[in-house]
Amino acid sequence: MSSVSxxxxxxxxxxxxxxxxxMYTSGRRELVELLxxxxxxxxxxxxxxxxxxxxxxxxxxxxxxxxxMRVVQRVAGGDDRTRVELAEDIIGHHHxxxxxxxxxxxxxxxxxxxxxxxxxxxDQAVEGTGFIATGHRLDILGTCKRCx
Amino acid sequence: MSSVSxxxxxxxxxxxxxxxxxMYTSGRRELVELLxxxxxxxxxxxxxxxxxxxxxxxxxxxxxxxxxMRVVQRVAGGDDRTRVELAEDIIGHHHxxxxxxxxxxxxxxxxxxxxxxxxxxxDQAVEGTGFIATGHRLDILGTCKRCx
DNA sequence: CTCAGTGCAAAGGATTTGCATGCCG
DNA sequence: CGGCATGCAAATCCTTTGCACTGAG
Numbered sequence: 001m002s003s004v005s006x007x008x009x010x011x012x013x014x015x016x017x018x019x020x021x022x023m024y025t026s027g028r029r030e031l032v033e034l035l036x037x038x039x040x041x042x043x044x045x046x047x048x049x050x051x052x053x054x055x056x057x058x059x060x061x062x063x064x065x066x067x068x069m070r071v072v073q074r075v076a077g078g079d080d081r082t083r084v085e086l087a088e089d090i091i092g093h094h095h096x097x098x099x100x101x102x103x104x105x106x107x108x109x110x111x112x113x114x115x116x117x118x119x120x121x122x123d124q125a126v127e128g129t130g131f132i133a134t135g136h137r138l139d140i141l142g143t144c145k146r147c148x
Numbered sequence: 149m150s151s152v153s154x155x156x157x158x159x160x161x162x163x164x165x166x167x168x169x170x171m172y173t174s175g176r177r178e179l180v181e182l183l184x185x186x187x188x189x190x191x192x193x194x195x196x197x198x199x200x201x202x203x204x205x206x207x208x209x210x211x212x213x214x215x216x217m218r219v220v221q222r223v224a225g226g227d228d229r230t231r232v233e234l235a236e237d238i239i240g241h242h243h244x245x246x247x248x249x250x251x252x253x254x255x256x257x258x259x260x261x262x263x264x265x266x267x268x269x270x271d272q273a274v275e276g277t278g279f280i281a282t283g284h285r286l287d288i289l290g291t292c293k294r295c296x
Numbered sequence: 297c298t299c300a301g302t303g304c305a306a307a308g309g310a311t312t313t314g315c316a317t318g319c320c321g
Numbered sequence: 322c323g324g325c326a327t328g329c330a331a332a333t334c335c336t337t338t339g340c341a342c343t344g345a346g
Contacts, residue, residue: 023345025301044336055303060336062301076224080311081335097279108277114269121262122288129256131245133290137224140270142281171320173326192311203328208311210326228336229310 004091009036012090016069027054028062032071032086041075041083041096041105078141079103095138101147108140152239157184160238164217175202176210180219180234189223189231189244189253226289227251243286249295256288 013032014024034050035042042050047059063084066072071090075083078098083105088094093115097106118138126133161180162172182198183190190198195207211232214220219238223231226248233255236242241263245254266286274281 021300023300025345027302057304057337058302061338064337065301080230082228095273097274097277097281098285099279100282106279108273110269110273114273117265117269121258121265125243125256125258125262126245126288126290129245130293130296131247131254131288131290132296133245133288134248135289137246137285137287137289139285140274140279140281141283141285142274142279145278148278148280169325171325173320175327204310205312205329206327209313212312213326 006033006036009086009090013066013069013071016071017065020069022065022069025062027058028066030054031059031062031066035072035084035086036091040107041077041085043077043081043083045081075105076137076139077103077105095140097144098139098141099144099147100141101143104144104146105139106144154181154184157234157238161214161217161219164219165213168217170213170217173210175206176214178202179207179210179214183220183232183234184239188255189225189233191225191229191231193229223253224285224287225251225253243288245292246287246289247292247295248289249291252292252294253287254292 009032010024010029013028017024017028030051031047031054034047038046038050044056044059044063047063048054048056063072067074067084070087072084073087075085075096077083078100079102081103085091085107092109094107094109097108099105118136122133122136157180158172158177161176165172165176178199179195179202182195186194186198192204192207192211195211196202196204211220215222215232218235220232221235223233223244224246225231226246227250229251231253233239240257242255242257245256247253266284270281270284
């Protein structure tokens, strides 16, 4: 699953940006690298703490660009802050363990079989609602080790 | 499913507040009534639009109290605003259709069988992670009728 | 050279808080 | 009466934006 390499991620990110006429600057590269190394959804605040050199507005702006280019995606956490992580089609489809105490979010990969079961359930559920489903969000809520 | 009556909801809400030494005031009652009548997660902003008489700070404060008393629960939408709806143990377990265009969230009830399938999948997934699961959040993302 | 990207500071929007007053128990 | 709840306004927090400057192609 997370057998994806950093260089592969950079390649994917770079291609998506260049194809859209955007630059793959050092600031953006650094964001991708950080997201890759942390391997979980992070808030803008966490990014700024981890990379003090980066500027607040640039982080927000670059995350927005990366999101538009489908390099990263937003994730709802246990609190109100917006979190982002590398897009699923880059690091692979997965779900989240959300700590309702501290808001932390961790990735969770489930078996292909389980995934298929869920897909089936959802497909049936949406039928006839007039809603056009494009994806899903499955989070398991609870308490993480640290907060237990 | 939504066979729950308004009075039953008021009763449940009132009991939870009184048991905790809180008052079930008209402002709180009105919030519960509005949430019940709308039947979907709403933002504080929507509440204020629907009930202009209510004060902004009181709405936020009362929603916080109701959340603490487990009368309402927060729901992540397609945008950044916090939404709340009546707690699942009052109106019943369900999931959400989230519009990624306008952020709107609608309730979705799936079959017991489907629900069981999902529970099984999740139980297995969390095993051995050290995470203490207390619930889950399943949202189907897509485009609603209005935004299609 | 030219335009997108960056930094800094100020603006914006949602939510929270302080404080004086009102109302329920 | 006494304390929680309410209103209003000011304060905060997160995020976005304006503008001048820098850097890459």
